Amino acid sequence: MNPYVxxxxxxxxxxxxxxxxxxxxxxxxxxxxSPIKSxxxxxxxxxxxxxxxxxAVRFYIxxxxxxxxxxxxxxxxxxAILFRExxxxxxxxxxxxxxxxxxxxAYVWWRGALEWE
Amino acid sequence: xxxxxxxxxxxxxxxxTLLSVGGLGVLLLDAKGKGRNPLVSAGAAAAVLVxxxxxxxxxxxxxxxxxxxxxxxxxxxxxxxxxFVTVVCILTGLGTLALAPSYMAREGVKAGEIYPLVVFxxxxxxxxxxxxxxxxxxxxxxxxxxxxxxxxxxxxxxDGSVEAALKxxxxxxxASAIFLYGITFMYGAAGSVRLDLVARxxxxxxPNTVRLAQIGLALLLAGLGFKIAAVPxxxxxxxxxxGAPTPVTAFMSSAVKAAAFALALxxxxxxxGAHPMLWTEAVKWLAxxxxxxGNLAALVQRDLKRMLAYSSIAHSGYLLAGVAAGHxxxxxxxxxxxxxYLAGNLGAFAVLVAxxxxxxxxxxxxxxxxxxxxxxxxxxxxSACLLSLAGIPPTAGFFGKFLVFNAAVKAxxxxxxxxxxxxxxxxxxxxxxxxxxxxxxxPAREYITEPPTVGVRLVVVASVASVFVLxxxxxxxxxxxxxxxIPLP
Numbered sequence: 001m002n003p004y005v006x007x008x009x010x011x012x013x014x015x016x017x018x019x020x021x022x023x024x025x026x027x028x029x030x031x032x033x034s035p036i037k038s039x040x041x042x043x044x045x046x047x048x049x050x051x052x053x054x055x056a057v058r059f060y061i062x063x064x065x066x067x068x069x070x071x072x073x074x075x076x077x078x079x080a081i082l083f084r085e086x087x088x089x090x091x092x093x094x095x096x097x098x099x100x101x102x103x104x105x106a107y108v109w110w111r112g113a114l115e116w117e
Numbered sequence: 118x119x120x121x122x123x124x125x126x127x128x129x130x131x132x133x134t135l136l137s138v139g140g141l142g143v144l145l146l147d148a149k150g151k152g153r154n155p156l157v158s159a160g161a162a163a164a165v166l167v168x169x170x171x172x173x174x175x176x177x178x179x180x181x182x183x184x185x186x187x188x189x190x191x192x193x194x195x196x197x198x199x200x201f202v203t204v205v206c207i208l209t210g211l212g213t214l215a216l217a218p219s220y221m222a223r224e225g226v227k228a229g230e231i232y233p234l235v236v237f238x239x240x241x242x243x244x245x246x247x248x249x250x251x252x253x254x255x256x257x258x259x260x261x262x263x264x265x266x267x268x269x270x271x272x273x274x275x276d277g278s279v280e281a282a283l284k285x286x287x288x289x290x291x292a293s294a295i296f297l298y299g300i301t302f303m304y305g306a307a308g309s310v311r312l313d314l315v316a317r318x319x320x321x322x323x324p325n326t327v328r329l330a331q332i333g334l335a336l337l338l339a340g341l342g343f344k345i346a347a348v349p350x351x352x353x354x355x356x357x358x359x360g361a362p363t364p365v366t367a368f369m370s371s372a373v374k375a376a377a378f379a380l381a382l383x384x385x386x387x388x389x390g391a392h393p394m395l396w397t398e399a400v401k402w403l404a405x406x407x408x409x410x411g412n413l414a415a416l417v418q419r420d421l422k423r424m425l426a427y428s429s430i431a432h433s434g435y436l437l438a439g440v441a442a443g444h445x446x447x448x449x450x451x452x453x454x455x456x457x458y459l460a461g462n463l464g465a466f467a468v469l470v471a472x473x474x475x476x477x478x479x480x481x482x483x484x485x486x487x488x489x490x491x492x493x494x495x496x497x498x499x500s501a502c503l504l505s506l507a508g509i510p511p512t513a514g515f516f517g518k519f520l521v522f523n524a525a526v527k528a529x530x531x532x533x534x535x536x537x538x539x540x541x542x543x544x545x546x547x548x549x550x551x552x553x554x555x556x557x558x559x560p561a562r563e564y565i566t567e568p569p570t571v572g573v574r575l576v577v578v579a580s581v582a583s584v585f586v587l588x589x590x591x592x593x594x595x596x597x598x599x600x601x602x603i604p605l606p
Contacts, residue, residue, distance in 0.1 A: 089125075103141045110148035 061113055072101050126188030129195045132169050132203060132243050139165030140236035152229040155218045159572075162232035163214045166207050166239065173200055191311055192250035197601030199247035201452050202379035205459055206242040209372035210235050212463045212580075215572035216364035216470050223475055224362070226272055235368065238264035242376035249387060251300045251310040254380055258296065258344070262289050265373060269361040275476070281360030288343065288353045296340025302333030303388075312387040319392055331395055337384060338399060344377035345433045348406040355414075358426030363473060366422060367466035370429040371459045378436055378455060382448055385440065393443050400441040404533055407434030412540040415547045421469060421480045424547055425462070428506060431544060432458055435521050438533040442524035449595070449602035450520035456594050457513035457587055461505035464580025468499040471569040471577065479562075485551065487560030495569075496555045498577045505584045507548040508541045513587030516595070 079086065079094050086093075108114060127134075143165060147158040188195065213235050221231065241264065244257030266289060270282020304310050306329035307318035318326055342350035358366045389395055411431030418424035432454075439451040472488065472495060473480055489496040505512035508519075518541055525534040569577070587594055 100137075100141065103145060107144055107148045110145070110151075 058116065065108060065113070068104070069101070072098075126193075129188035129193050129247075132172055132247075133240055135169045135172065136165065136236055136240035136243060139168065140233045140240060143236055144230065144233035147229040147233060150229075152227055155221060155229045155232070158229040158232040159214045159218050162236050163211055165236050166210050166214070169239075169243075170204065170207050173204060191313055192253045193244075193247050194249040195247055197597075197603065198379060198382060198448070198452070199243075201597060201601040202246040202375050202455070203239075203243045205375045205455055206239050206246070206372040209368055209375070209459055209463060210239040212467070212576045213364045213368040213372075215576045216367065216467055217362075219570040219573055220362060220364050220470050220473075223473070224272060224275075225475070226362075231268060231271055231362075231365075234264045234268050238268070238368070239372070242372060242379075245376040246379040246383075249312050249383065251303055251312065251315075251384075254383070255293075255297060255300060257376075258380065259293060261373065261376060262293065262344075265365075265369060268365045268368070269357055271362050271365065275360075277360035278362065279360075281357040284353050285357045285361075292340045292343030292350070295336050295343075299333045299336030299338075299340060302329055302336060306330040306333060312384065315388045316391060319389070327392075327395070330389075334384075334389065334396060335399070338396070338403075341377060341381050341384075342403060345374055345381065345436070346407075346430050347403045347433050347437060348410040348430065351407070351410070351430050351433075354430055355423050355426045358429065359420060359423045363422065363466055363470045363477065366426075367463050370425070370466075371462050374429070374433065374436075375455045375459070378440070378451060381440055382451065385443075386448065397441055397443060400437055401530060401533055404434050404437035404441055405536055407431070407437055408533075408536050408540045409434075412543045415544065418547065419482045421482065421485070421551070422477065424482075424551075425465060425469075428544065428547070429462070431540065432462075432506070434540070435518060435537055438525050438530070438537055439521040441533065442521070442528040442530060444524075444528065445599070445602045446524040446527055447521075449598040450517070450524040452598035452601055453520050453591070453595055454517035456598070457505065457517035457584075460513050460580050460583040460587060461502045464498060464502035464577060464584060465506065467573055467576040467580060468495050468502070471495055471573050482550065482554060483561055486554045486558035488555040490560055495577070498581045499555065500552045501581045501584050503548040503551055505588070507545050509545075511585065511588040513584045513591070515588060516591040520595070 075097065076094070079090060083090065140162070143158060143161045146161050147154075150157065152158075214232060217231050217235075238261050241257050241260030241262070245254060245261060246257075248254040248257050266282055266286045269285050270278050272278035300310060303315055306326045307315040309315065309318070315330070319330055339350065341347075343353075346354040358370060361369065385396055385400070408431060411427050411429075411434055415424050415427035415431060418427060436451050436454055436458075439447045439454060441447070442450070469477075469480055472485065472492065488499075501512065505514035508514045508517070518537060522534050522537050525531075525537065
């Protein structure tokens, strides 16, 4: 038998069970509709103003830079854990990687992307 | 899962390293000077490109021969094809760097990132030209494309330029995703993304492998078709080429096309060289559609940049016919054609930079009427370049078309061969219209353009010279192209 058949069976069982629940709710559940119940429900305060507001473009630059240097750390962690095994070649490669990133930092600094005003 | 240790062959990676580290240096230099010295940045970027060029031609550099050219566990191959296309891209980059300062000064664009971006794009192209692993090739494709997206939208206050960047980026990202999806099918079929291992897996003739690889190849071809602007993946081309700054358009139409064709040749030749029946028909029909649609659409254009965009689509069609011809003759014809196209195309765009006014408003067919009377040199240069694009002897374009035609006939592809001749005759319709307007019509208006700068003059003179040198002595480059087309053992 194909090893995936049990997965298929449990998937079918899940779909069937949901169908049964929905059917019983629909068929036997008490129903007392009212206009307030039919209103769309939102939690929290009533919304004030549209959700598609304008942001200053500076926030995007900061967010982008944050992501870049955050991802850098993601690469540093596995390297730090395997530091001994990777040896001299690992140091060289990480040094090259960091040089490129520091170059990028110097660029955004000199171009004034880090200044708020 | 077992991964074999990767061999490190630094020598093979020197060109990419030079280009990317050099590009970073140019970026920092430009940022330190607050982008106020565009000529310094352009000069530094040109120095990086020339240094890389010297690395290839210098006799003291240990040259990899075909036998030991594979490096980084066959992920990178420094062979004739890779070096030839990289050199074509570097030359295009140099031309772009020479054209950009005067164009940007005229358009009032201050920032100087265009120079490092050109270097970064060339770095991606060198990876594309020499990569022999689908993931490495994808990396090269993205390094190149990201830089070119930004270049296309460089005039961010001009609507057309922003439109070009957005269209190019959105469609390009979509094409990259399709390409990547094709890679996953290749991996599913072959269990590897290395092209030599893909070829080995296909050699087993297992029907499941071949079927999966066929789906993967279809997706890869769709992604490639976008990059080389083949019909029916060409719809972005006219708007992007027209909207982008003219030096960038020259760069896109010559260098990006060359790199994408290197990618196509590499995938089809190394991965699928033993299985031409899987792709020859598809590439043949792409070529036919591209030649016909590109030339017909170019006939009705009034704007010169837009006309050259459609002409660039048409040339992709001729090149695709060479790719479909397959065997070494087709490959060497494609490589020669790329060099010949670079000469004519770069020269034509250089003339457009020289005669354009702010905002490229005057690059209409009626605006260049009587150019011969006011600027005889530029009129002659544009005529030479357009005749080369049309394929009239004794220009470079004639031999390019002749070689592609020859390869197609040798491969018994009579239909595409006849179409190459017919559509070339058709293309005379729009190329000659420009020349007739320049020489026969009276000037419709006063030209207020300043005399072209040294950089623009250099590009125009070098392009026209190469158009004639390649046209009269084609063997200079043809030998190199034939050498480059010898498949690796």
